[in-house]
Amino acid sequence: MSISRFNAVEKASNRKATEACTPKRNVSEYYGENVFNRKAMRKFLSKETYEALTAAIDRGVPIDREVANHVAAGMRMWALGKGVTHYTHWFQPLTDGTAEKHDAFVEHDGHGGMIEEFSGKLLVQQEPDASSFPNGGLRNTFEARGYSAWDPSSPAFIVDDTLCIPTVFIAYTGEALDYKTPLIRSIEALDKAATDVCHYFDPSTRRVTTYLGWEQEYFLVDEDLYSARPDLSLTERTLLGHESAKNQQLDDHYFGAIPSRVQEFMKDLEVECYKLGIPVKTRHNEVAPNQFELAPIYEECNLANDHNQLLMSVMKRVARHHNFRVLLHEKPFKGVNGSGKHCNWSLGTDTGVNLFSPGKDREDNLRFITFVVNTIMAVYRFNALLKATVASATNAHRLGANEAPPAIISTFLGTQISDILDKFETSAIEDAIEVDDKKGLHLGFGQIPELLLDNTDRNRTSPFAFTGNRFEFRAPGSSVNCGSAMLALNSAVAYQLRQFTNDVERLRSAGKSKEQAIFEVLKDYIKRSKPIRFDGNGYSDAWKEEALRRGLDCESSVPLQYDAYLQPEVVEMFESAGVLNRKELAARNEVKWEVYIKKVQIEARVLGDLSLNHIIPVAVRYQSVLLENITKLKEAFEGDEYREMAAEPRRLSRQISAHICAVTKQVDEMVEARKRANRIADLRERAIAYHDTVAPYLDTIRAHIDDLELMVDNQMWPLPKYRELLFIR
Ligand code: ADP
Ligand code: MG
Numbered sequence: 001m002s003i004s005r006f007n008a009v010e011k012a013s014n015r016k017a018t019e020a021c022t023p024k025r026n027v028s029e030y031y032g033e034n035v036f037n038r039k040a041m042r043k044f045l046s047k048e049t050y051e052a053l054t055a056a057i058d059r060g061v062p063i064d065r066e067v068a069n070h071v072a073a074g075m076r077m078w079a080l081g082k083g084v085t086h087y088t089h090w091f092q093p094l095t096d097g098t099a100e101k102h103d104a105f106v107e108h109d110g111h112g113g114m115i116e117e118f119s120g121k122l123l124v125q126q127e128p129d130a131s132s133f134p135n136g137g138l139r140n141t142f143e144a145r146g147y148s149a150w151d152p153s154s155p156a157f158i159v160d161d162t163l164c165i166p167t168v169f170i171a172y173t174g175e176a177l178d179y180k181t182p183l184i185r186s187i188e189a190l191d192k193a194a195t196d197v198c199h200y201f202d203p204s205t206r207r208v209t210t211y212l213g214w215e216q217e218y219f220l221v222d223e224d225l226y227s228a229r230p231d232l233s234l235t236e237r238t239l240l241g242h243e244s245a246k247n248q249q250l251d252d253h254y255f256g257a258i259p260s261r262v263q264e265f266m267k268d269l270e271v272e273c274y275k276l277g278i279p280v281k282t283r284h285n286e287v288a289p290n291q292f293e294l295a296p297i298y299e300e301c302n303l304a305n306d307h308n309q310l311l312m313s314v315m316k317r318v319a320r321h322h323n324f325r326v327l328l329h330e331k332p333f334k335g336v337n338g339s340g341k342h343c344n345w346s347l348g349t350d351t352g353v354n355l356f357s358p359g360k361d362r363e364d365n366l367r368f369i370t371f372v373v374n375t376i377m378a379v380y381r382f383n384a385l386l387k388a389t390v391a392s393a394t395n396a397h398r399l400g401a402n403e404a405p406p407a408i409i410s411t412f413l414g415t416q417i418s419d420i421l422d423k424f425e426t427s428a429i430e431d432a433i434e435v436d437d438k439k440g441l442h443l444g445f446g447q448i449p450e451l452l453l454d455n456t457d458r459n460r461t462s463p464f465a466f467t468g469n470r471f472e473f474r475a476p477g478s479s480v481n482c483g484s485a486m487l488a489l490n491s492a493v494a495y496q497l498r499q500f501t502n503d504v505e506r507l508r509s510a511g512k513s514k515e516q517a518i519f520e521v522l523k524d525y526i527k528r529s530k531p532i533r534f535d536g537n538g539y540s541d542a543w544k545e546e547a548l549r550r551g552l553d554c555e556s557s558v559p560l561q562y563d564a565y566l567q568p569e570v571v572e573m574f575e576s577a578g579v580l581n582r583k584e585l586a587a588r589n590e591v592k593w594e595v596y597i598k599k600v601q602i603e604a605r606v607l608g609d610l611s612l613n614h615i616i617p618v619a620v621r622y623q624s625v626l627l628e629n630i631t632k633l634k635e636a637f638e639g640d641e642y643r644e645m646a647a648e649p650r651r652l653s654r655q656i657s658a659h660i661c662a663v664t665k666q667v668d669e670m671v672e673a674r675k676r677a678n679r680i681a682d683l684r685e686r687a688i689a690y691h692d693t694v695a696p697y698l699d700t701i702r703a704h705i706d707d708l709e710l711m712v713d714n715q716m717w718p719l720p721k722y723r724e725l726l727f728i729r
Contacts, residue, residue, distance in 0.1 A: 003228050005717065009724050012222035017260045018322045020267035032277035034082070034158040036075055044074035056152045060188070063152060068120030075156055076105065076118040079163040087118060089126045089148040090164040092179045094134045094591045096479055098309050099169075101128050102162055123165060124150050134594065135177050136587030146170065146177050151184065154306045157276050159314075166306055175584045179483035180302070182579050186490035187301055189577040193497035194347055194355070197374075200504070200518065201367040201441055207350040210490055213298025213470070214308050217339035217478050218315065219290050219327040220262060220728060225720045226325040230614075231606050235599075236329035236479075237394070239607045239698065240615070242706040243335040244723040253289045259728045262292065265322040269294070272314050278307045288336035289726045298344060298470075301490070305482045308341070312479075330477040331397030333722065334702075338398035339478035343485055346470035347371065357469040365443035366433060369424065370500070370522060375471060376411045377525045378489075378496035379464055380532035382573065383409040384553035384564035385492065386464075387475065389485040391561040392592075393599035393695075395477035400556060407556050408547045409475065410534035412462030418535065420445070425526045429519045441515060461538035491577040498576070500525075559687035562592050593687035597677075600690045603698055604674055608667050614718050615705050619660050622712045626653040656711055659704045666704075670697035 023030060032039070041050050049070040055061040063071070079087070088100040107117035127147045135146070148167035156165045169178035176182050191208050198205035226232050231239040248254075258266065266283050273280045279297040286293050294311070298304060312328060319326045331338040347355040353364065355371040379386060386409050390399070400407030413421070423445060424432050432444045459465055463475045476485050500521060507517035531550035536543060548554050555561050564570060565585050574580040580588070626649040633646050677689035709717060 003224060005228055005720050005724075008222075008224040008228035008720055011224045012724075015222065015261065015323060017264045020264040020271075022267050022271055027274050030271075031274045034275045035277040036078055036156040037277060040078050041074070044078045045070060049074065053152060060153075063124075065120055065124070068124045068150075070120070071152075072118050072120045072123040075123065075163065076116065079158060080105070080116060082158055083161060084158055084163050085161045087122070087163040087165065089128065089150075089167040091128075091148050091167045091169040092309055092481055092483065093169060094136075094178065094588060095595065096481055098313060099128070100162075100164065126167075128169075134591040135171070136590035136594075147172060151180060151302075153184070153300075154303050155277070157310070159276075175587065176580065179305075179481045179487070182584075183305060183483040183487040183490075184302055185579045186487040186494065186577065189494040189579060190347070190490040190497075193494040193501070193577075194371075195349075196501050197370065197497050198349060198355075198367070200370075200514065202349075202351065202353075205349045205351055205353075208355070209348050209350070210301040210486075211298045211344075211346045211348060211470075212301040212304035212482060212486060213296065213344035214304065214482055215293055215295040215340075215342040215344070216308065216311060217286055217291060217293045217341065219288070219329075219332050219339065220265070220292065220319065220324045221290060221327060221332075221725055222728065223320070223323045223325055225725050228720050229725070231610060232325075232327070232332070234606050235603050236327055237332045237397075237603075238334065238722075238725070239603060240610065240702045240705045240709075241334065241719070241722045241725070242709040244721070244726055247336045247722070247726065248288050251287070253285050253291070254287050256285060258283070258285055258292070261322065261324075261728055265319060265324060266292075266294075268321065269315060269318045272318055273311060276307075276310060276314065278311055278314075280311075286337065286339075288333070290728055291337065291339065298346070301345075301486055305486065308482055328479040330392075330394045330479060333726065335722075336726070340398065340474060341476045341478050341480060341482060343473040343476050343482050344467070344470045345473060345486065345489060354469050356466075356471065366441050366518075369420065369443060370518070372413070372417065372466065373421070373522050373525050373529070374496045374500050375493055376413070376532055377529045378492040379409065379411055380529040381496070382488070382492040382570065383532060384555070384561070384567070385488055385570050386473075386485065387553055387555075388561045388564040389488045390475045390477060390480060391558045392477060392480065393558060393596045393603075394479060395475075396558050398477060399475060406461070406463065406538045406543065408538070408544065408552055408554055409463050409532070410538065410547070410552065411471075411532050412459040412465040412535055413533060414459075414466060415535070417466060418533065421526050425523055429516060432523075433515050433519050435515055441518070459535060459538075462534070463538065487579060491574055491579045494577045495573045557688070557691050558596055559593055559684060559691050562589050562684075562687075565589050590683050593683040596687045597683070597690050600695050600698075601674065604670055604694055607698055607701060608670060610719075611663050611667050611701060611705065615708065616660055616663060618716050618718055619656055619708050619712055622716055623653050623656045623660075625713070626650075626656070652711060656708065659708050659711075662704045663701055663708075666697055666701050670694060670701070673697065 038054070041053060045053065049067055052063060052067045053071055056063045086102040086104050088102045090098055090100050093099050105116045105118055106114040109115040125147055146169055148169050151166045151168055154166035156163055158164070168181040168184065170176055170181055187210050190210055194208035195205055198208065221232065229238065231237065270280055279299065280294055281297050282295045284293055285291070296307065299307065315326045330340070349355065355367065358365055358368050387407065427444070434442050434444050463473065465472050465474065473485055473489065476482060503521045504517040507520060508514060531552060534543065544554060553564065566589060571582050571585060574585060575582065629649050630646050633642055637645060673693040677686055677694055680686040680689055709721070
């Protein structure tokens with residue numbers, strides 16, 4: 001229910017902090033208590049079942065039905081002991097967010113009663129009644145239904161009274177209908193390709209793991225103020241609202257103390273995260289007022305992504321207890337910073353080596369250079385794709401909007417690594433690579449200083465920055481499923497590493513030594529990938545021109561950015577990495593275009609309604625007040641005196657009229673543009689029409705309304721203003 005502005009403002013400003021219900025226990029005592037983790041497995045599974053399950057988790061060994069039955073029985077026992085009554089397969093459909101369908105643990109016992117039941121069959125596979133999930137036409141025949149299948153590598157967990165089982169979601173014909181399936185495939189592809197490359201340096205490497213550490217930014221807004229803004233409630237962003245006189249100019253929020261209401265929320269949120277085994281670590285204010293960030297300790301990529309998905313729903317739930325709403329939209333407020341979700345990404349071996357860490361030992365450094373160079377080569381070749389993975393109607397307000405990373409993908413390596421690559425490129429092999437009989441291959445120019453972790457050499461404007469022992473992809477938006485970007489990055493790097501092995505082997509079979517082959521291939525890659533390296537200011541206009549000259553993708557229209565998924569070399573890359581085939585890619589793009597259309601369509605409808613039914617009536621009312629004032633002035637005064645006094649109300653009422661006319665006219669035009677776009681059958685073309693002919697009205701209509709906000713009597717203005725929405729006490 002929407003409430004009136006002043007009511008909402010009053011309630012919000014009188015609100016006291018809701019005390020957090022923090023348990024009086026150390027985190028270590030309850031960490032992971034709602035997760036079917038190894039501790040719970042050991043307690044509730046037989047030794048054989050435990051071993052079979054951990055083999056599946058650690059090494060991907062398949063689980064047979066009998067083991068699944070035992071696991072299900074153990075899980076059920078564990079969950080019942082915690083008061084759980086229902087279970088659900090928890091999956092990540094192509095819309096953002098997660099999906100679940102809850103079933104009770106009960107079955108008929110065959111004697112007229114009920115028993116608690118949960119078999120291996122129900123654990124392993126289910127068919128959600130999910131015809132309404134987007135599938136891009138992959139399930140449009142009744143034979144091609146979708147099913148969810150257990151992902152043993154991510155542990156089951158409890159939310160309220162429900163046991164949630166992480167699952168993949170696929171069509172019966174095998175195509176992925178979610179983010180998790182291709183993410184897992186990409187992690188496997190990268191493991192294989194990277195392990196092979198590691199063998200050049202250390203034959204004992206058996207496995208390479210992908211790590212992800214996300215940083216989740218978000219806004220909080222008081223619940224009543226949120227309810228008084230139909231645009232926030234329906235689209236998660238303010239479609240109108242003039243900038244507050246004070247917003248983030250003073251940086252006082254960033255450096256300030258966390259407000260006590262927010263502190264209490266954060267405490268509860270962290271407790272809930274710990275119970276679910278999400279290792280959250282840092283919390284702080286962000287740049288914009290009411291903006292905050294939460295980051296965990298990094299984890300294996302698939303698990304980290306599940307944890308981020310879970311976090312987003314936990315945040316929303318916990319916020320309600322504290323009379324807040326969480327805004328995960330990338331740009332809820334115009335004129336202040338938007339929210340991203342930086343994805344910190346790295347690779348580690350089972351021998352304990354971070355492949356992006358220059359390392360204390362000299363011999364690690366050539367391996368380090370190899371992985372860095374292949375990564376930037378992959379980012380270079382697939383820069384358009386990487387941008388497409390984070391493109392959305394909502395993130396478009398952030399990317400390229402002069403604050404977050406620009407809508408051009410480039411990499412920043414820092415001066416030290418850049419210098420080393422430059423030196424490598426111009427060196428002779430004797431200087432670049434040394435062979436040590438005992439220690440194998442290493443970089444000829446000795447140690448790379450560990451100073452790399454120094455914060456001063458950081459470029460905050462770079463979308464893909466090397467940050468000491470990992471790469472940080474900063475373009476993903478705050479609402480996105482990290483899987484979208486990670487599965488593409490993993491696949492591209494896997495593909496690139498395969499290419500590297502092939503290139504090295506080709507030279508070796510032509511008679512070159514291993515060292516010579518590696519040297520030549522790296523040198524070539526360093527040269528070729530140069531256009532992607534950019535250490536300057538990514539926000540400048542000069543960079544846009546320069547990037548275009550370098551052949552980097554500069555497309556700014558979201559529907560057209562999605563085309564990158566279907567470029568022949570991208571399809572080839574995904575197919576050869578075994579992650580997604582052409583049919584899946586095409587279907588996923590249909591979903592993307594459709595989601596884009598719907599988002600813009602909803603915003604256009606909401607703005608139309610706000611304009612005609614909330615703003616214009618108020619503007620007309622205020623104009624009547626002015627006209628009445630003019631009439632009264634005429635009654636009371638005469639001649640020049642009257643004219644002088646009436647000049648201002650006249651001018652104002654003329655201006656208001658002009659805005660009213662402009663808004664009405666443009667809302668009409670926007671409706672017409674939507675109707676025209678809706679007649680286009682092809683989804684891609686329709687999305688382009690929405691982008692080109694509907695979305696621009698959202699800005700132009702808003703501009704008139706934001707001007708009106710400055711003219712109309714404050715007492716009459718119906719919606720909470722930015723200054724009221726943005727400063728939690
Ligand atoms: P900043 O804001 O300076 O980038 P934060 O501490 O907020 O730093 O976030 C850093 C994130 O990077 C955390 O999630 C952290 O766990 C993650 N991280 C640190 N080292 C690695 C690594 N080797 N691989 C992946 N993620 C990492
Ligand atoms: Mg960061």
